[in-house]
Amino acid sequence: MDKTATTPQVLRRANLAAVLEVMRASSAVTGTDLIEATGLTRATVIAVCDDLIRRGWVRELQAPKGPGPQKGRPARYFAFNDAAGCVLGLDVGMATVTVLVADLKGRVLARTSKRFAKEPATAAQRRATITHAVDQALASAGLGHPAVLAAGIGVSTVVDRHGNVAPGHRLAPYFDLGLQTEVWKEYGWPVLLENDANLAALAEHWCGAGAGVDDLVVMLAGERIGTGLIESGRLLHGSSGGAGEVGTLELVDGVGSHDGIARLARRWGTELLASGEPTLIRDLVGPGTTRVSARFVFEAAAAGDAAAADILERIGRRMARIIALLGTFLNPELVVIGGAVASSAAMLLPTITAELPRLSGTPPQVAVSGLGDAIVATGAVRLALDYVEQNALGLTPAQPQQDPRALS
Amino acid sequence: MDKTATTPQVLRRANLAAVLEVMRASSAVTGTDLIEATGLTRATVIAVCDDLIRRGWVRELQAPKGPGPQKGRPARYFAFNDAAGCVLGLDVGMATVTVLVADLKGRVLARTSKRFAKEPATAAQRRATITHAVDQALASAGLGHPAVLAAGIGVSTVVDRHGNVAPGHRLAPYFDLGLQTEVWKEYGWPVLLENDANLAALAEHWCGAGAGVDDLVVMLAGERIGTGLIESGRLLHGSSGGAGEVGTLELVDGVGSHDGIARLARRWGTELLASGEPTLIRDLVGPGTTRVSARFVFEAAAAGDAAAADILERIGRRMARIIALLGTFLNPELVVIGGAVASSAAMLLPTITAELPRLSGTPPQVAVSGLGDAIVATGAVRLALDYVEQNALGLTPAQPQQDPRALS
DNA sequence: GGTCTTTATTTAGTCTCTAAATTTATGCTC
DNA sequence: GAGCATAAATTTAGAGACTAAATAAAGACC
Missing domain, CATH: 3.30.420.40 (ATPase, nucleotide binding domain)
Known part of the structure; x- marks a missing residue:
């Protein structure tokens, strides 16, 4: 079944991988650095590095450091070859x-x-x-x-x-x-x-607001609403990949914002859906809703429009509901809001953070993505x-x- | 950091582990079996087995097989020593x-x-x-x-x-x-x-209704209600262990079954809470509820009592709600119901399976645990x-x- | 008893590692 | 500039673990 087939060459492979991993984490390393990091001998470390250079994954730096006060034979400097592909x-x-x-x-x-x-x-x-x-x-x-x-x-x-x-x-x-x-x-x-x-x-887990947070949910809200779930550093998929597909979730207070959008349209007399722009549709606002440009709603609300503010309030409550359920079922440390709504999500945060403690015994922190589109x-x-x-x-x-x- | 420290002995360790794993899966193996399963040489396999025998994890069977028609030198038979502790x-x-x-x-x-x-x-x-x-x-x-x-x-x-x-x-x-x-x-x-x-x-994942199902939820319903979440064969905990703690979840239709239980008590004139028995309390039936023996409710319902049937209906709807949310957020293949309600959960299944498709786009299968208390x-x-x-x-x-x- | 078949063991060779001795390259001192 | 100190690199010897191929063993069958 398993075919572990553990030959001595597997050892070398493991050490190659270990050294490569250390190198990926820092810009340039010496043999001594690798000895400390991996616990291997100098002879082995050098052999592994030469092996990696021959394979193309590592390159040796020629003019390594600034003119520091150095004693002894100068070290060779190795670096992960980030141009290997x-x-x-x-x-x-x-x-x-x-x-x-x-x-x-x-x-x-x-x-x-x-x-x-x-x-x-x-x-x-x-x-x-x-x-x-x-x-x-x-x-x-x-x-x-x-x-x-x-x-x-x-x-x-x-x-x-x-x-x-x-x-x-x-x-x-x-x-x-x-x-x-x-x-x-x-x-x-x-x-x-x-x-x-x-x-x-x-x-977000790599280089965003969730960096270093191993129990993380990212809520991508725009045309559709979907969530990406990370538990203990691993993505969750569920049996057929449907984990986090909250688009189908029916929530009590999400219904009937069509009126608000219609009023907005009358009031501002403009095309609500700028073609190709990020939009908000029924997943977010509620069923029976026309598509509407996200930017438009946020701008209208910022300008003091009551109908737009009402939509934002509704969106905020809906998102709070979902986040609370996520908190209950998955207990993430942090929920990051991204997607089309992210650019103006600061306007939603007060509503969400106000609602959360009421809805969940273990409310997660909430942050807004900075990674843009x-x-x-x-x-x-x-x-x-x-x-x-x-x-x-x-x-x-x-x-x-x-x-x-x-x-x- | 990592201290991989990959010496040749690590190889042997890996092969020891591989052989041990094969042995755990079957009752007795020969050297040839291990050669096939691991891909190692006969010499290595025997050496590893002798090593494991010396360490006490494996024992050699003396009278291995029935009197089959066998040719060649008889094989040594090895087995995982399940009495090693x-x-x-x-x-x-x-x-x-x-x-x-x-x-x-x-x-x-x-x-x-x-x-x-x-x-x-x-x-x-x-x-x-x-x-x-x-x-x-x-x-x-x-x-x-x-x-x-x-x-x-x-x-x-x-x-x-x-x-x-x-x-x-x-x-x-x-x-x-x-x-x-x-x-x-x-x-x-x-x-x-x-x-x-x-x-x-x-x-359940090991030897119950969920054996072989790697995306599984078990709902333990009795005094408290809690769920255990398995995704891709791994338990989910969440950042502080609260994943699956649905006890705090407020659901719309869970309220106010106190009347039903009080009516039951009048009607049957008996002590509802048999001391030490599995009970159902507010997590399951709803807030503001007296504790009540699970057995009692199920027996009353089976005897045709309307108030008890009403409680069961309510419990079924509540569980369906939770299962539907689990289906949406985690997309398990199967939900197994266990705990105090399991012995009579067959009475709940019709309500649950009837409600589920309405509540979730990806409804999981539902089964009842057979593992008892x-x-x-x-x-x-x-x-x-x-x-x-x-x-x-x-x-x-x-x-x-x-x-x-x-x-x- | 001889042959056949399968398994076990032995032997030689390879790979990879460690440990210790040796060499190398550089800076510093006189 | 020669010699010294130092840290890195290399070489050498040795050990552990594996493979592959040859050899030995144990029973079945004729």
Whole structure:
């Protein structure tokens, strides 16, 4: 069954991985640093480093430090070769696609966004737009297709823990595009699909308001409302990937804000739905609601409009309800609010924090995301990086074009 | 930081663990079986087995098989030595304590239950009762204290993922007894505390209705109501252990069944609360409710009493509500109902399954536990076994008294 | 008894690690 | 500039653990 097959080479693999992990955490290390961090001998550490250099995952720095007062033979400095390849982070939404290209430390090298042709675009059209955006992003990063070691993709539908789009969901047809099997087959990229809210959670856990918080929920509120759940540092999916899919949740006080929006429309005499903008729809405001631009409502409320303020109040109470239930069932330390509402979520916070203690015995802290509209794509980068880090020793790093002089 | 310290001996450890795991899964194996299962060479496999025999974790069977038509040199047969020690599984409730003694395969060797002196027993009294029950159980299993390799304890309060009783909880003082630091310090037993509903989940996942289901919720309903959450085969705790603590959840239709119970009491003219019996209280029926014997309500309903039927209906709706929320937030494949209501939960199932699809887009399956009132103690055994399996090679198995003839 | 088959054991060789001795590269001192 | 001190790198010897191939053992069958 298990085929553990533990040969002596497995030892070396483990030590390669351990050293690589230390290197990823800091910018440059000496052999002595590695001895301390791993507990291995100097001889072993050096052998492992040379091995990693030969494999392309590590490079040796030539002019390592400032002119400090140093004694003894100068140390060799090693660093994780973050240019050994790159990863893609995609946010594929209903209307737009965003692509990030990042190096192996996660630094963004290029960013592209594209709008899909028409609202009901065919799968082929969507695939073409996505691939075009990827090509453009790679080109502007100065990288070729072979440099890509993995691609993470966030989609607005249910995805199970094996990365398969759940077939039953209403939105599944828009996102089950078979990118790995059809378009990108020739490149051989590992393609990792994940729900957008889950990726938002990965992003916040990595470099956002939830950094270092291992029991974390991120609430992605905009067109849809979804939550990404992290417990003990791990994403939760549930049996078919539906964990955190609170869009279907019927809450008592969410009904009937249609009046408010209609009044808003009469009062301001304007098109409520600016095409392509982040919108709020019924998941958030309540059933039976017209789509409305998020920016518009927040601006109206800021200008003192009573109907808009009422909508905000309603949204705040609805979110408080959901957060309270999350607190009861999952007991996260922190809930981060992201997505379209994040830019103005400060207006919602008072309502939410006022309601919470009444609704839950273990209310979590609430914070607002600072990652903006790249939150999902950033999480997709993290997902791809996780894959690369996990499978590094099984992958072949993309060797950069060698300097011919180095060969003489 | 990490101190991976990967010496060649680590290899052997890994292979010891791999072989041991294979042996735990089946009753007796030959060298050839192990070669297939692990991918190691015969020479290595035999060396590992001899090593394990020397350490006491494995024993060699002398008369291995029935008289089958066998060719070639007869194989040696190895088996996991399930008598290399035992584990304790405790269910410490408000009124009673239950102790299971099990061998390393999980077979129950002895069982004891004791009632605590008075309802408001002091911590010292409770400790004494628990220790007495343990001693009695060990004695009736014919084992001494050194045979115990680990003790799992289920308690009716919040416990975080490190096994510490959360101090804030209302019931914490009854369960934060410091057994490992005070009473059992001399024995050096690893003591593993865990919430009772979580242990019920472990039990169902191990050998109950949820066997093989890796996304599972167990709802322990009786005096309190609590849920144990398993996602991808792992228990969820949340940041402070409060995950699944739904007792504080206020649901709209749970209020005001006091009338029903009062009517029941008038009608049947009996003491509703049989002392020490499993009871249903406000967590389940609703706030403002007298405690009432679970058995009594179910019997009355079965006899056609309308007020009792009304209570059951109410309980069913309340549980359906909770299960629906669990389905939405966690998307388990299955919810198992256990605890005091389990024995008659078949009467609740129709109400629950009728309500569920209306309340959740991803309704889980619902089943009733068959593990009876040992569900928590069984889970405690599983918890202790998990610990032993994880740390086997670091523990010293209890050597049984050697047969003197074997030494000649 | 001889042969066949399967298992167990032995032997030689490889890989990886540690520990200790040795070499190397640099700064500092005289 | 020669010599010394120092820390890093390398070399060497040795041990543990594995594989692969040869050899030995134990029973069944003729």
